[in-house]
Amino acid sequence: MSAVVFDHVSRHFGAVRAVDGVSLAIEEGEFFAMLGPSGSGKTTCLRLIAGFERPTGGDIRIFGEQVADLPPYKRHVNTVFQDYALFPHLNVRDNVAYGLMIAGQGKKQRHKAADEALEMVRLGGYGARKPSELSGGQRQRVALARALVNKPRVLLLDEPLGALDLKLREQMQEELKGLQRQLGITFVFVTHDQGEALSMADRVAVFNDGKIIQVGAPEDIYFRPDVPFVADFVGSSNVLPADLVARLTGQSRPAAIRPERLKLAETGPLSAQVIGLSFLGLTTRVSFQAEGTRLTALLPQDAPRPAKGDTVALTWAEDDLHLMRAGA
Amino acid sequence: MLSDRAPLSLKIAAAAGLLFLHLPILLIFAYAFTTEEKSFAWPPPGLTLKWFAVTWNRPDVWEALSLSVKVASISTVIAMFLGTLCAAAVSRTRFFGRETVSLLVILPIALPGVVTGIALRSAFSIADIPFSTWTIILGHATFCVVIVYNNAVARFRRTSGSLIEASMDLGANMFQTLRHVILPNIATALVVGGMLAFALSFDEVIVTTFTAGQQQTLPIWMLEELVRPRERPVTNVVAMVVVLVTMLPILGAYYLTRGTDQVAGQGK
């Protein structure tokens, strides 16, 4: 059974269509990412699952049950908020035990469960502190423990790593992935960071303008984008316009090619002028202007490097040129 | 760039301004002990404590005081209820007419007290409502709402909206959320608002003269003494006590909002 199903769900705020006819099925036990630029509707979708928003149209089902009339406190779904939303007047243990207290558990029992949950996120012994005494990373773990202690069937994470610095973020990515495997709960998380979505999720839904543009495994999204928007947003792929592709292949459709798959050659199908180089460590990024289109290539450090202003030929393996649908 | 040390002229001007504000109030303390009965002579010809005893035994002072406390208490409770509801509505949601509602709350202190006073009096006379303690309370509660409202709105604004969502997400319904999350987070703001509302009501005289009929609150009693003095030393003692008593709420408000950027009592 699917954990969460959206059937033509819309959420309009006046004239603004934050979510516009989204259909989607998230499977049980899946690590599902909603990826998109800000304002694309991904967070609203998450809030629709949690129950903070109500759809203006369509159906939402959680484990088969219609939830349109179910308030957040009656859904077996818990959320890790972007700003963590820890209760400032409660200490860490009482924060984590909050859901259990509301459910009517005795003090001893819920404190024990809270301490175990804190243990799980490696914050054992922090129970008596106030949230204001914790670092950002620690607060994030408390928020996680506070949600997980209720044993939700779906865990929602709203930009959970957004406020953390790079090193902590990478560490938390692995921890989250590990927790999800260990607990087997369905995770749905919202992010605008394509790297985060691709590295953590089993499947990714790419949002734009309130609609889902493409759903698929990370490799599909990365290597086989359906439309130019996905190619551009997810992988910063080169997008070749339809008329150029028509001349190169005979098919009048836009196409994507990964920067690392573009090669410099003596002769090739496309001639391009080098307009910039930047050193990235393992690779060098070279920008080209080719027939009115801007392209980038990532050249390995040992490859011969052109100079700015050179005119070179570009080539690629036939498989690497990925044809897409026109449109968004 | 302005230097970190204040120029001397600024120091003098600021100090002079503060002295101007405080010296007259301190003077009240000296007069409470004077032996002079008929005039405002300075320096006091002698010092005595006897007027404290005289004041203590004056039933009219006690009656005025107890009416003031009663009016201020009931007005504060009403204002806390109305002000908190209004603040919750205005800060949690955006709705058509939101600006109008905030204006409506602020209006009773934005307009001069004499306007509020005569307006209420006209309404009482048109509706044929006789003056009583309740007509005083009606007026006081109306202009005290804004004090509670201001404090509560400021606190709601600084309280993250996701706290309420988090509580509901963790299984608490709206009333449980109110009890376990909202009230604990706005409690100090409400207490501060309540104390300041009490102080405002306790001291109010302009509106009260229009809504009180024959009853005397403490400020009305004092006004009577200022216009038609009977026993000046008693007035001196009452004045000193009033100063001391009104210090309590403001000190309490300061203590409770210490360390936050909120300035309690703004917009009295």
Added chain:
Amino acid sequence: MAQTDASLVQSRNEGLGARLSDTLWRRPSLLLFLLLLPPVLWLGIIYLGSLFALLLQSFFSIDHFTGMINYEFTLRTYAELFTPANFDIILRTVLMAACTTVASAIIAFPIAFYAARYAKGRWRAVFYLGIMMPLWSSYLVKIYAWKLILAKEGILTWALEGLHLNWLLDAYLSLPVVGGNSLSVSVTGTFIVFVYVWMPFMILPIQAALERVPTSMLEASGDLGARPGQTFRHVLFPLALPGVVAGSIFTFSLTLGDYIIPQIIGTSRLFIGQAVYQHQGIAGNIPLAAAFAVVPIVIMGFYLWGAKRMGAFDAL
């Protein structure tokens, strides 16, 4: 982790509160309505209703022979405001409010400036309480204190005698208009007390406006070559101006409607507030009192409109 699907739907046999909570979640506009209902009813009926009653009264007139109110719509009462005697009252009050506002701004600015930019640590608390205590001190006690100071036998006369400067006071009191028998029965006395009582309301908005100016902006000005005086004139003062205007709303409005200060300390010449009080009380001319009360409303309407255009409301 596995739970039966039945547990998703919690027991429907729950209390009234829980059911009400569900309803409110489903209909947020009902929640908003319930929150707003009591305050809007209270303020709408009691306050707006009263203002409306006031407005209504001002369009009635009084029969000067019988002293009865004539309940017919007329503008005659408003016309009475423009008789020389009444118009004088209005002019005098507006002039006093303007003078009080200017003087308050001058005295308040250094205090606010020091409190906002220089007071640190313990001094911050001293300034905070130093401003709040007088602001919240009893209004009547403050007036009473000045009665003690300005009285003929009071502390001011004593102090000037000690300095052998009482000839100065006498010379001042012999001046027309501003002078009088003693300061406590002169326009000057009224003015001093107005400034004293309402000036604290000017400090807080100015302080708030000054505190909102980021230090980096002042450093930028200095960095671009401005001397401290220039930074003050070209950067700090313009940014503090909305605060001054916001504070002036209080000092102006409060002076405009006050009738107790001029009654206790001042001459027998009336201010608007006194006119309202006397016409509704002793004279029983409620329509004229109402018409007088409308004057500050109209003046403050224009004042607020102007202040809003200067961005003063952001400084409140």
